[in-house]
Amino acid sequence: MGAGGERRPALGCLDPEIVASLGSMELRARAVVEGFLLGLHRSPWTGFSAEFSEYRQYMPGDDLSTLDWKVYGRSDRFYVKRFEEETNVDCRILLDVSASMSYGSGAVSKLQYGSYLAAALAWLMNRQRDAVGLLTFDEWVVANVPVSARPGHLRHILVALEQIRIGRRSNVSRALDALAAAMRRRGMVALISDLLDDPEAVVAGLKYVKFRGSEVIVFHVLDPAELQFPFERATRFQDLETGREVTTVAGEVRDGYVREMERMTAYYRRELRLAGIEYCRVQTVQPLDGALREYLTTRSRR
Amino acid sequence: MSFLFPAFLLGALAATVPVLLHFFARDRAPRLPFSDVRFLERAFVRRDRRRRLRELLLLALRVAALLLLAVAFARPFLEASGSVRRITIVAVDRSLSLSAPGQMALARELALEAVAMTPADESVAVVAFDDAAEVVARPAAGRQLARSAIERIVPTAAGTRYAAALAGAVELLDGRPGRIVVVTDLQEAGWPEGARAPVPEHVDVEVLGVPPVARNLAVTAAGSDAAGPVAVVLNTGPGPVETEATLLLDGREVDRRPMTLAPGASELRWDQAPDGARVVAISVSDRDGYRWDDTRYALLGPASAIVVHVVSNSGTLDAEAFYFAQALGVAPEFRPFELRPVTPAALTASNASDWQVGDVAAVVGTDGLSRSGRERVAAFVEAGGGLLLAVGDGVDPRLVRDLLGSAVELAVETPVGTSADAGARRFAVVDPRHPVFRPLDDLVPALGRVRFTRTARVSFSADTADYSASVLARFDHGDPALVEFDLGTGRALVFASDLNMEANDLPRHPGFVPLLQELVRYLAGPGASSSEVLPADAPPGVPRVPGVTLDPVSGRPVAVNVDPRESEPRSLTPDGFLARLGASSPAASGVRSTSGEVAREAEQSLWWYVVLAMAVVLVGEAWLGRNMA
Structure with missing residues (x-):
């Protein structure tokens, strides 16, 4: 299983600004996922799981164990049963709610984008019968919705996402340590963060989670202004987390800033790939389907 | 280091403007919340430091430029110090x-x-x-x-x-x-x-x-009277000496005769009419004496009268110009004056056009003197005329401010001091050898006995390229009594009192008549003050050696002779x-007390170097500013 369908142009309902205009988190999550699924040729989760999906006439080469002998007895024809995959993977979504995530140069902040992405992932996971949980954090764990595959559990996660408040400073590695300590089963971890923390500590934390047997995917959410630094004039830049101010002529320091930012993202990409961790850098102006596709690619490995 | 105009150093306060702007206007950069400033801090701390350094350097350059500008305007110069070479x-x-x-x-x-x-x-x-x-x-x-x-x-x-x-x-x-x-x-x-x-x-x-020298022969006077050419020859030696005398008329040798000169002065005569000759030259042979005094020149024939335009409030010679007219009226026939009275109100550019170079304007009243009239007087002096201004009661100080042209800025306060509150003033001649006073000889010290009950205070701006001024006589309290102005090709004399015995008793003194006659002759220019001028007094264009030459300005012949006193080797x-x-003493220098500093500053011209340094600073500031932009 995987994102085996053809890529289609992003649909309007995957645009973050349009998603933001929708009423509730549930609606947003459904719109994102349904819109995303419309772009795929077949269901991403048909397979060898427990729940029946359809009958198909036997063809040479089919697994004989899938033959439905009862149908054969009634109709004297060979049919094989197909099942929707039914998994028992524990999926945990870690959403960074630190103050730096509140930054947004456009209509959607990083935190909004991250929460939409988290909601869409949760919806998708729930549709996939995976157990899903949510953990929000800044320098400490702010909220924790336990992992569960119950049908009504998705609502708890969406409500938790609706109630997100901006936190304080960021400490990704601490959240990862707490998560790793709490994990009982191997599963899947999706980290949504701007990773504006100590890169080495973040990578170390992610490696530890990976070491504990979970698949890890990192959604590195950044604002376009953080990447391009389009400012020109002398400006007092105030750090959203520390309150510290730096006065500089933006146009003059742009090249150096962009270079430093690229260096950081390159570090994450290189180190995480080496550790077998998926790294996906997304900008808050990009449609959400890319992130979801990345998730499905990773999910297919389980 | 000293400054010629230290007040300009106050302009250095302008240097505080960029400093204040630097420290108080820099925080006006807008605040922008940003996700993380560590990259700005970390990646650009070096660049920011460099920029800050450049900002400070830029600030320093701007401040330096303003300071240098103020210093340049203050005209610095180096004082002489004890370590200076003797x-x-x-x-x-x-x-x-x-x-x-x-x-x-x-x-x-x-x-x-x-x-x-x-x-x-x-x-x-x-x-x-x-x-x-x-x-x-x-x-x-x-x-x-x-x-x-x-x-x-x-x-x-x-x-x-x-x-x-x-x-x-x-x-x-x-x-x-x-x-x-x-x-x-x-x-x-x-x-x-x-x-x-x-x-x-x-x-x-x-x-x-x-x-x-042990002995010098000199011709100390020459001329012609009714009988013929006559000369005074001086033998400064102790005994008689054999020599040869020569008579030239209009450059042609007429007679040469050997003679024995007794010690002292001797008269030498020729019973021979000049026959219409204009110039007589009489010389004696003297190989051992001074070089230039062996020949003396004189102009013959009647001299033309010097025209004096008397500007008085009454327009007559019987009132405020009475003593002035009397003094000039007793001039010898061969050196006469012609007085033409005129009122100030009647003096305009049009009706004063008959004033000629070589004439003299004597202003003793200014009632109704119009701007046109004042401009006419200034132009007359500029063109080579002479002006005598006697600042008496009839002169309005407001009307003489531009009488010598706009460059002089003549300021007159009158009257200053009266007999009641200040006592009588005396005056003293500063330079007895000035052409005005030289012919007066022993009468010069006698002028010190003149009593002034009212005097005017005459002040003027410092010398410029347009004119020069010098004080010829001062009152006993230091104020100028007689000031000479050289303007263009003319000259003016300003007397800080009247000439009609209303503010002084000058007309009662024996020096009054010769003084006024010499003043007017001096103002009339070379050839008018005397048939003889000394080499030092030769007008521009006339060689400063004995001889007869045409004055290129007035067109009159000028006889240049040496000072007879110089022939006396005592x-x-x-x-x-x-x-x-x-x-x-400082007071002795009068209005020129700062001339030393001016000269020192002009000689050193440090302000040029300051301006050059400021230009270099501004170029550096522009370069740095452009690189920071």
Whole structure:
């Protein structure tokens, strides 16, 4: 299983600004996922799981164990049963709610984008019968919705996402340590963060989670202004987390800033790939389907 | 370091503007919340430091430019200090009395010896003087310049004025310590009666004497009366001497006769009518005496009257110009004056157009004097005319401010002081050898007895390229009494009192008539004041050697003759010479008290370097600013 369908142009309902205009988190999550699924040729989760999906006439080469002998007895024809995959993977979504995530140069902040992405992932996971949980954090764990595959559990996660408040400073590695300590089963971890923390500590934390047997995917959410630094004039830049101010002529320091930012993202990409961790850098102006596709690619490995 | 105009240093306060802007306007950058500033802090801390350094450098350059501008306007100059080298100034007499054979060579030899004896750590300068001082070698540590300058000194036909020589040397010292070595024949005529030369206390004066000639023959006067040409010939020797006298009429030799000259002055006559000749020249042969005084020239024939336009409020000669008219009316027939009264109101540009160069305007009243009239007077003086302004009760100070043109800024306050509150004033002649006072001889000291009950205060702006001013006489409280202005090709004399015995008793004194006549003749220009002018008084374009030449300005013939007193080789002792020296006082310098500083500043011209430095700073500021943009 995987994102085996053809890529289609992003649909309007995957645009973050349009998603933001929708009423509730549930609606947003459904719109994102349904819109995303419309772009795929077949269901991403048909397979060898427990729940029946359809009958198909036997063809040479089919697994004989899938033959439905009862149908054969009634109709004297060979049919094989197909099942929707039914998994028992524990999926945990870690959403960074630190103050730096509140930054947004456009209509959607990083935190909004991250929460939409988290909601869409949760919806998708729930549709996939995976157990899903949510953990929000800044320098400490702010909220924790336990992992569960119950049908009504998705609502708890969406409500938790609706109630997100901006936190304080960021400490990704601490959240990862707490998560790793709490994990009982191997599963899947999706980290949504701007990773504006100590890169080495973040990578170390992610490696530890990976070491504990979970698949890890990192959604590195950044604002376009953080990447391009389009400012020109002398400006007092105030750090959203520390309150510290730096006065500089933006146009003059742009090249150096962009270079430093690229260096950081390159570090994450290189180190995480080496550790077998998926790294996906997304900008808050990009449609959400890319992130979801990345998730499905990773999910297919389980 | 001192400043000529220190008030401009207040402009340095402008340098605080960029400083204030730098420290108080820099926080106006808008605040922008940002996710993380660590990259700005970490990645650009070096660049930011460099930028801050450049900002400070830029600030420093801007402040420096403003400071330099203020300093340049303040015109800095370096004061003479104690560590400055002493200067020895060798003042070499080159007057007529050094023109006898061998005398100048001896003077040069003494001067060279003085240079050689100067200590090695002193600078040497050379001043050549006759009736004026000329710096022929400026102060220098080397000796060669001084030696070559001395070798080039040659005698002139001018007289001797030790006061001018010493003043020139003192000015050259410019406040620095030093020594003045005067190489001269110590001629007594070089010190007029009562004349003294102020010398600062830190300046030593030495005299190296050149022996005077034993005997000199000179023609001290020449002319023609009804009988024929006549001359006075002087033999300064102790005994009679054989010589030869020559008579020339219009340059043609008419007679040559051998003669025996007795000691002292002798009259020499020719019973021969000049027959319409215009110039007579009489000479005696004298190979051992002074060079320029052996021949004397005189202009013959009736002289044309000097026209004097008397500007008085009454428009007559019987009221406020009465004594003035009386004084000029008793002039000898061969040197007459023609007085033409006019009212100030009638004086306009149109009806004053008949004023000619060589005429004199005497202004004793200004009622109704229009701007057009004042401009006419100023233009008249500028073109070569003469103006006598007597600041009496009839003169309105407001109407004379621009009477000498806009450049002079003449300010007159009248009356200043009365007999009741200040007592009677006296006045003293500053330079008895000025052409106005020289013919008065013994009458000059007598002018000091004139009592002034009311005087005006005359002030004027400092000399410019447009004119020069000098005070010829002062009242006893220091205010100028008689001021001469040279404007264009003309001149003006401003007398700070009246001439009609209302504010003084000048008309009662014996010097009144000759003084007024000489004042007017002096204002009328060369050839009018006398048939003879001294070499020093020769107008521009006329050679300063004895002879008859046409004045290119007035068109009149001018006879240039040497000062007869210069032909008398009587000399002082060195002690008698040094006794004429006096300590200088600031008051003596009068309106020119800052001329030393002005000259020093002009000589150093440090402001040019300051402006150059400011230009360099501004170029650096522009370069740095562009790179930071």
